[in-house]
Amino acid sequence: xxxxxxxxxxxxxxxxxxxxxxxxxxxxxxxxxxxxxxxxxxxxxxxxxxxxxxxxxxxxxxxxxxxxxxxxxxxxxxxxxxxxxxxxxxxxxxxxxxxxxxxxxxxxxxxxxxxxxxx
Amino acid sequence: xxxxxxxxxxxxxxxxxxxxxxxxxxxxxxxxxxxxxxxxxxxxxxxxxxxxxxxxxxxxxxxxxxxxxxxxxxxxxxxxxxxxxxxxxxxxxxxxxxxxxxxxxxxxxxxxxxxxxxxxxxxxxxxxxxxxxxxxxxxxxxxxxxxxxxxxxxxxxxxxxxxxxxxxxxxxxxxxxxxxxxxxxxxxxxxxxxxxxxxxxxxxxxxxxxxxxxxxxxxxxxxxxxxxxxxxxxxxxxxxxxxxxxxxxxxxxxxxxxxxxxxxxxxxxxxxxxxxxxxxxxxxxxxxxxxxxxxxxxxxx
Numbered sequence: 001x002x003x004x005x006x007x008x009x010x011x012x013x014x015x016x017x018x019x020x021x022x023x024x025x026x027x028x029x030x031x032x033x034x035x036x037x038x039x040x041x042x043x044x045x046x047x048x049x050x051x052x053x054x055x056x057x058x059x060x061x062x063x064x065x066x067x068x069x070x071x072x073x074x075x076x077x078x079x080x081x082x083x084x085x086x087x088x089x090x091x092x093x094x095x096x097x098x099x100x101x102x103x104x105x106x107x108x109x110x111x112x113x114x115x116x117x118x119x
Numbered sequence: 120x121x122x123x124x125x126x127x128x129x130x131x132x133x134x135x136x137x138x139x140x141x142x143x144x145x146x147x148x149x150x151x152x153x154x155x156x157x158x159x160x161x162x163x164x165x166x167x168x169x170x171x172x173x174x175x176x177x178x179x180x181x182x183x184x185x186x187x188x189x190x191x192x193x194x195x196x197x198x199x200x201x202x203x204x205x206x207x208x209x210x211x212x213x214x215x216x217x218x219x220x221x222x223x224x225x226x227x228x229x230x231x232x233x234x235x236x237x238x239x240x241x242x243x244x245x246x247x248x249x250x251x252x253x254x255x256x257x258x259x260x261x262x263x264x265x266x267x268x269x270x271x272x273x274x275x276x277x278x279x280x281x282x283x284x285x286x287x288x289x290x291x292x293x294x295x296x297x298x299x300x301x302x303x304x305x306x307x308x309x310x311x312x313x314x315x316x317x318x319x320x321x322x323x324x325x326x327x328x329x330x331x332x333x334x335x336x337x338x339x340x341x342x343x344x345x346x347x348x349x350x351x352x353x354x355x356x357x358x359x360x361x362x363x364x365x366x367x368x369x370x371x372x373x374x375x376x377x378x379x380x381x382x383x384x385x386x387x388x389x390x391x392x393x394x395x396x397x398x399x400x401x402x403x404x405x406x407x408x409x410x411x412x413x414x415x416x417x418x419x420x
Contacts, residue, residue, distance in 0.1 A: 030193070051195055052193065052194075052195060053195065054314075057310075058310075058314075061199075061307070061310070062195040062199070065195065065198050065199040065202050066195060066198050069198075069202060
């Protein structure tokens with residue numbers, strides 16, 4: 001089994017044995033960070049993208065400059081991409097397939113009162 | 120409703136009918152509800168000239184920062200510098216519009232058929248700009264650019280902070296908006312000056328040179344013109360000389376963290392921006408900034 005990394009901003013991707021066509025150029029030695037923004041009306045932080053920064057503090061400021069320019073956010077989280085433990089595509093079926101037919105796990109058998117939007 | 124996929128989608132809902140914007144924004148008009156009358160006892164031509172001074176500082180600084188686009192050392196810094204440039208452009212637009220409203224002869228003399236802010240930004244020549252020389256100097260390397268940005272934003276923050284109590288309600292509103300923006304600009308520049316100054320031997324050396332190149336322009340930014348003195352006396356403008364102590368204190372704090380010396384260098388520049396006497400650098404900068412608007416007046420896209 002090949003090594004996996006969360007680097008790249010789109011979940012776990014294999015780091016070897018993948019033909020890319022071109023030799024990747026080492027543009028920056030700054031580590032990759034993933035950015036999570038909570039919108040004005042959002043209830044939770046949502047992943048919006050990634051960026052490079054020299055340290056946590058710079059990452060937070062870069063996130064402010066890159067991802068909240070259009071008045072989107074009121075709160076930002078940044079985390080080193082390397083610090084994210086991600087599920088791998090190999091485990092897709094054992095991880096996620098069993099929930100596909102458990103309709104009783106969804107609260108569709110209850111009537112939800114008006115005015116409760118987030119359930 | 121809340122979208123789980125994208126923070127932007129949830130925001131876009133707020134402005135569902137407005138297809139013009141990729142993401143909803145909810146803009147605030149900083150001048151909404153502001154009294155636009157010219158304060159009693161203030162000469163309209165003086166007020167217009169004063170607005171031009173503050174507008175030109177921001178406009179020329181904005182253009183210099185914009186020149187980092189496609190040239191910045193990192194993509195993230197490029198966006199950061201462009202953000203700062205856009206903040207300053209926004210301040211400049213409001214101030215140019217105020218200048219045109221206070222003295223309509225100013226814009227109509229250079230381009231009678233255009234909106235005041237366009238006429239004043241794109242159809243004045245270098246001798247009709249009143250920005251301080253500090254902002255028109257070449258960018259140099261990144262260190263020199265952040266040194267200049269630190270000096271500029273520290274100075275402008277002190278200025279705008281006092282301007283929030285101006286008797287001119289428009290200037291006060293523009294300043295109140297600008298204080299929040301320029302506070303961030305100063306923070307951005309200070310972080311880089313400290314990071315480079317307190318970094319490697321190479322970065323320390325480059326930052327020291329960047330500051331040395333900037334000091335000669337500092338003397339001029341604390342000398343008030345006659346217009347500024349008159350308006351300061353009328354509690355409409357700000358006397359630049361009164362900003363020096365706050366400036367020295369803030370810059371001193373940053374430089375001590377950056378392990379770099381603060382030098383009070385005698386001005387070696389023979390220009391006086393507030394009188395329209397500029398270096399050749401401004402003419403080159405304006406030629407680039409104005410060429411499109413002059414070739415295609417009133418063009419939109």
